[in-house]
């Protein structure tokens with residue numbers, strides 16, 4: 288049902304057409320069986336032959352139409368789902384995404400979407416099979432309503448008794464899906480922690496045995512249980528079905544008088560029914576997995592929607608003079624022991640300043656940077672840009688004032704969304720002494736496979752090309768050699784200031800503090816001091 292409503296969301300009209308033609312095709316197939324059975328029973332073969340040809344053509348054409356429409360629809364729906372989820376992730380609050388975790392999002396974007404894609408691509412065949420089954424039942428009903436009532440009774444008995452097993456199987460599928468989130472976390476440990484694993488044999492062994500193997504075994508166990516239950520449900524259903532055939536063939540003629548041609552009609556129809564029923568049973572796990580995945584997708588979508596930010600197209604970025612933080616706080620809630628609160632912070636930052644933000648590890652500098660750049664919304668208090676409070680309605684616009692290189696920056700291999708020519712980029716590459724390593728052609732970087740220090744210089748190139756009023760660097764110089772570090776503090780920063788830019792630098796390099804206009808020191812989330820630098824060059 289969830290799958291149908293998922294497809295309906297894509298296009299009600301097309302789904303209705305596809306289901307209708309699918310049913311027509313299935314009904315025609317059932318009609319063919321009725322004709323064959325009648326042809327076996329009486330002599331008007333030539334008339335029946337024409338009807339047979341007609342029905343075969345209808346069955347074929349409607350089947351092709353149904354499949355074509357549904358394949359297109361299903362792929363459209365999955366395409367939309369992928370884009371919608373990606374958009375929702377990109378427009379959700381950063382803090383919320385951090386709490387959800389990458390593994391959870393990756394599992395949904397890859398595994399869940401794929402499970403839905405697999406199920407929806409089998410949907411056209413399911414419709415045709417279902418229609419064939421219904422058509423066959425109708426034919427049985429046309430032969431004798433007593434037999435029809437009996438078959439339906441058995442059918443509902445089989446369904447009711449299978450329901451328990453199907454519910455149990457579905458529960459196991461839900462558990463298996465939870466295991467998948469854990470597995471994705473472990474896969475991340477493998478890719479991100481490969482060096483640490485390779486260098487430490489005992490760590491690798493413990494990780495493989497206690498973490499990966501345990502999660503994989505749990506995933507395997509739940510999947511086996513689910514699939515065995517599905518198979519048992521299928522076999523139980525088949526057993527009842529065989530019982531129905533046996534009853535009709537051997538017991539029923541003794542109870543009521545049935546002409547031999549009607550009896551052969553039943554047997555033929557029942558035998559024909561086996562194929563679509565078998566195929567439907569085989570699809571049960573796929574459908575169940577898709578419904579679990581759709582639930583996961585909906586849950587993620589809902590949680591992302593609740594924390595969605597307004598993404599109004601940003602108006603042009605203005606020149607600014609004053610940025611005020613009034614009673615701003617931000618807390619991380621993990622547990623009472625590890626709770627960290629930044630603030631309360633009251634500060635005014637001015638345009639054109641070079642401000643160094645300093646403090647020990649864990650003092651809150653990066654958190655402060657995320658608040659300043661609008662990546663985190665203050666928990667309490669307000670940020671005002673030239674007197675205008677930054678709220679959820681203008682935070683997207685506010686963020687467009689910043690070019691940043693965070694400590695955990697990401698390097699795109701294309702100059703995405705930048706209004707800069709290859710020549711501009713090449714000029715900056717020369718300044719950053721990377722022109723022999725990297726070329727920019729059609730806005731694409733020839734490589735990003737560089738040393739960490741060189742990668743940071745490439746991130747700086749992107750920040751330069753963004754050309755925004757405020758620059759924020761989170762420990763940019765920490766990976767640079769002494770010469771480049773010196774260049775950064777003594778040339779790059781003053782040049783930016785000279786171009787009218789504001790520069791905020793998170794730094795531990797205290798012997799370069801003289802190149803700042805102001806130093807703000809944080810300690811345990813509080814501003815310890817906020818000093819205008821006296822020795823300004």
Ligand SMILES: Nc1ncnc2c1ncn2[C@@H]1O[C@H](COP(=O)(O)OP(=O)(O)OP(=O)(O)O)[C@@H](O)[C@H]1O
Pocket residue numbers: 385619620621627646647648649650651652653654655
């Ligand atoms: N994503 C997060 N979830 C929960 N707690 C966090 C998160 N990021 C940081 N913290 C907590 O907030 C505190 C401040 O972290 P923050 O990264 O702002 O410090 P920092 O001054 O930049 O440190 P460093 O100099 O080591 O980079 C830390 O004690 C940390 O435990």
